[in-house]
Amino acid sequence: MMKRNSFSILSLGILCASLHINASEPATVRITNNSGENLFFQPESLLGYNRIYATDTVMNVSELPAYYRLATSDGSFHPVFLTAGSETAITVGDDGSVEIKGTNERENRFMKEHSYICRVPEPIKTYSSEWIDYNEAEIAALDSIIDAEGLDPEFAAIHKLYNRFTFLNQRLGGVTFAQTFRPGGRNVELSDNFYDFLGSLRFTDDRIMFIPKWFNVINVALEVMEKQGLLEVDNDNYMSIYARAIDNETVRSNYLIELLRLTLKRNYLNDIERQLPAIRQYITDPTAAAQLPDIEAQLAKQMEATANTAAGTPMPEFTCKTVDGKEYSLSDFKGDYVIVDFWFTGCVPCRAEMPYFDKVAADFDGRGVKFVSLSLDTGDELYATWEQMMREKPHAPGVLSVNLPGGFTSPLLGQLNIHGVPRIMLLDREGKIVESYAKRPSDPKLRQQLENLISR
Numbered sequence: 001m002m003k004r005n006s007f008s009i010l011s012l013g014i015l016c017a018s019l020h021i022n023a024s025e026p027a028t029v030r031i032t033n034n035s036g037e038n039l040f041f042q043p044e045s046l047l048g049y050n051r052i053y054a055t056d057t058v059m060n061v062s063e064l065p066a067y068y069r070l071a072t073s074d075g076s077f078h079p080v081f082l083t084a085g086s087e088t089a090i091t092v093g094d095d096g097s098v099e100i101k102g103t104n105e106r107e108n109r110f111m112k113e114h115s116y117i118c119r120v121p122e123p124i125k126t127y128s129s130e131w132i133d134y135n136e137a138e139i140a141a142l143d144s145i146i147d148a149e150g151l152d153p154e155f156a157a158i159h160k161l162y163n164r165f166t167f168l169n170q171r172l173g174g175v176t177f178a179q180t181f182r183p184g185g186r187n188v189e190l191s192d193n194f195y196d197f198l199g200s201l202r203f204t205d206d207r208i209m210f211i212p213k214w215f216n217v218i219n220v221a222l223e224v225m226e227k228q229g230l231l232e233v234d235n236d237n238y239m240s241i242y243a244r245a246i247d248n249e250t251v252r253s254n255y256l257i258e259l260l261r262l263t264l265k266r267n268y269l270n271d272i273e274r275q276l277p278a279i280r281q282y283i284t285d286p287t288a289a290a291q292l293p294d295i296e297a298q299l300a301k302q303m304e305a306t307a308n309t310a311a312g313t314p315m316p317e318f319t320c321k322t323v324d325g326k327e328y329s330l331s332d333f334k335g336d337y338v339i340v341d342f343w344f345t346g347c348v349p350c351r352a353e354m355p356y357f358d359k360v361a362a363d364f365d366g367r368g369v370k371f372v373s374l375s376l377d378t379g380d381e382l383y384a385t386w387e388q389m390m391r392e393k394p395h396a397p398g399v400l401s402v403n404l405p406g407g408f409t410s411p412l413l414g415q416l417n418i419h420g421v422p423r424i425m426l427l428d429r430e431g432k433i434v435e436s437y438a439k440r441p442s443d444p445k446l447r448q449q450l451e452n453l454i455s456r
Contacts, residue, residue, distance in 0.1 A: 025085035026060040029068075032091045033057070037073035039092060044069050044079070045212035065158060065210050072096060079111040080104075081155060107155045116142055116163045118170040127175065129191040135171075139163050158207050165211045172220045180352040198225050206250040215258040218246070227444055235445040235452075239275045243282040253285035260295050264302060267437040270311060272299050309416055309436035315427050316415045320374060320402035323390040328402060330431055337369045337453055338427040339438070339446075342418055344376040344407065345385045350422040356441035358396035363447075365398030368429075368454050372400050376421065378407030428453075 031052060033039050039052040041059075044067040061068070061082055068080040070090060078098050082088060086103035093099070100108045116138060124130045142163055146156050171194075178188045201221060208214050222242045225231045232241050239259060246252040256279055263271050276296075283289050303310070319329045330338075341357055343350035354373075361371035377386040383403070390401050404410050412418075416425070416436070426438040426449070434453070439446035 025064075026062045027064055027066075027082040027084065027086045027088065029059050029061060029080075029082065029088045029090065031057045031059075031070075032089070034094045035073070035092045035096050036094070037096070039073075040071040041068060041080075041090075043067070043212065065154070067162065067210075067212050070098065072098065079108065079115070081107045081111060081159075083154070104152075104155070107151055107159075110146075110149060110151060111159070114142060114145060116166055118167060118174075125189070127171075127188065127190050127194060129193060132171075132191060132194070135167050139167060157205075158210055161205065161207055162211050165208070165214065165217050168217050168221065169213060172224055173216065176220060176224075181348055195224065195228050198228060198230055201225075202247050203251050203255075204247045206248055208248075208251055209254055215255060215262075218251075218255055219259065219262070223443075233444045233448045235271075235439065235449040236274055237278065238445060239271070239279045240282070243279055250285045250288075253283045253288035256283050257288045257291050257295070264295065264298055267302065267306070268439075269299060269303055269306065269437070270435060273303075306417055306436065309433055311433055311435070313433045315425070315431050315433055316412055318404065318410075318412045320372075320404050322400075322402050323387050328400065333370045333372070333427075334431055335368075335429055337429060337434075337450065338372060338431075339369065339450075340372045340374055340425045340427065341441075342374050342376060342404075342413075342423040342425070343421050345382060345389060347421050353422055353441050358399055360441045360447055360450075361396055361398035364450060364454075369398075369450055370400065371398050372402065375401070375403040376407035376410075376413075377403060378405075378409070382407075 029041075031039065031041060033052060033055050040050060041052055042050045064086075065081065065083045068082060070078040070080060070092075072078070072092065074096055076098075078090075078100065080088065080090070080100060081104050083104060088100065088102035088104065088108075091099045091101075100112075118135055120126070120131055120134045124134055143160055146159060151159075175188060175190065198221065203218055208218075211217075222231065222245055225245065226233055226238070226241075231245060234241060239256065242259065243252050243256055246255055260272060260276070263269075272295075280292075283292065315330060317330050319327060321327050339361075341350075341353070343353075345351070357371065357373065361369075364371070375386045377383050386403060393401075404412065406412075416423075422440065424435075424438040424440055424446070425433065426435040428434050435449075439449070
């Protein structure tokens with residue numbers, strides 16, 4: 001029986017009307033540091049830390065409202081909420097104590113006293129039904145406290161979303177992280193109803209964009225919906241499919257801009273070329289639309305820089321060897337589509353993808369697709385690690401496991417602009433490049449793209 005989630009039905013946004021921001025009124029933050037130790041102050045969404053050296057520091061913040069955090073030398077974090085035109089004074093005493101005064105003093109004190117970080121009592125197993133129930137109850141209780149405190153209505157609405165996104169980030173992003181980076185991560189146990197809430201999840205309030213890492217949470221949610229069969233899988237049109245899953249026009253517009261930027265970062269340049277004409281109609285927010293020329297300029301720059309690996313370009317010839325010394329060259333694979341996975345044993349994400357690589361290869365075995373697992377391990381120690389791994393690893397049908405002589409120093413990597421792994425390449429039956437940066441095997445869009453190719 002499907003369990004009804006206590007807050008996902010709220011669609012992350014029917015709490016109140018849209019928030020209007022006066023960008024001409026920046027927030028002023030004064031930090032007085034009497035501790036003699038380093039302080040760090042920055043938006044909660046950023047990685048790394050901005051160090052504050054001066055005893056007395058004044059800064060202006062323009063993108064508001066926003067969640068910031070102050071980190072002290074003892075490793076403690078202090079949340080700071082800023083609004084347009086607000087004035088905030090932060091004083092760190094010589095004993096390390098932190099006092100936050102000013103416009104949003106009451107809200108900042110509330111966040112300190114009622115923090116939510118998805119922590120549960122020891123007996124409860126992470127990602128179990130009990131874990132879900134406990135967190136949903138915590139969020140519902142915090143909603144009641146927020147209402148009872150009579151806090152600023154705008155802060156109340158945003159902070160309710162903040163708590164929900166904190167849980168979403170752990171529920172979706174935490175699982176993805178565990179499956180990628182923890183030993184045995186693919187064996188993370190999930191409750192039977194773990195993904196049930198995705199069927200009713202909607203993004204309807206533009207306050208979402210004030211939440212730290214809002215884009216990451218929405219993007220992971222959509223990718224998981226795709227993997228769970230709740231969204232159509234279409235490598236040529238997934239941006240439009242994602243866009244239609246977001247109800248709020250402002251959120252949809254800005255999400256697409258951020259998705260295009262992420263796609264540039266991933267070097268999925270063909271995706272942008274194919275899909276940008278279709279998604280323009282969904283970028284209706286003027287502020288978002290104004291960013292398109294910059295994205296198009298960056299696309300042109302990256303395409304020029306990677307012209308030597310553009311679609312239709314012949315793949316450079318290379319030779320590789322199995323653990324038993326049998327030699328293969330690229331010409332041996334002509335007549336089949338070829339997936340080449342560049343990796344090395346010290347790459348955790350590479351190894352996390354291997355079970356998916358093996359599964360896709362097994363499913364396409366004998367269907368005109370060759371899967372080449374190309375190790376870049378060199379030197380006695382790394383090569384010995386790869387050799388041992390290959391001898392102990394069960395053989396996967398359809399996978400050819402080989403090593404590239406020279407590894408990262410091989411001329412091939414320079415010719416292909418490979419500076420990091422994992423890197424997946426897709427070649428056609430003539431050995432020409434179809435995708436210089438193909439999707440990873442864990443992404444269902446790779447499987448769908450292969451199905452389309454072999455059906456031609």
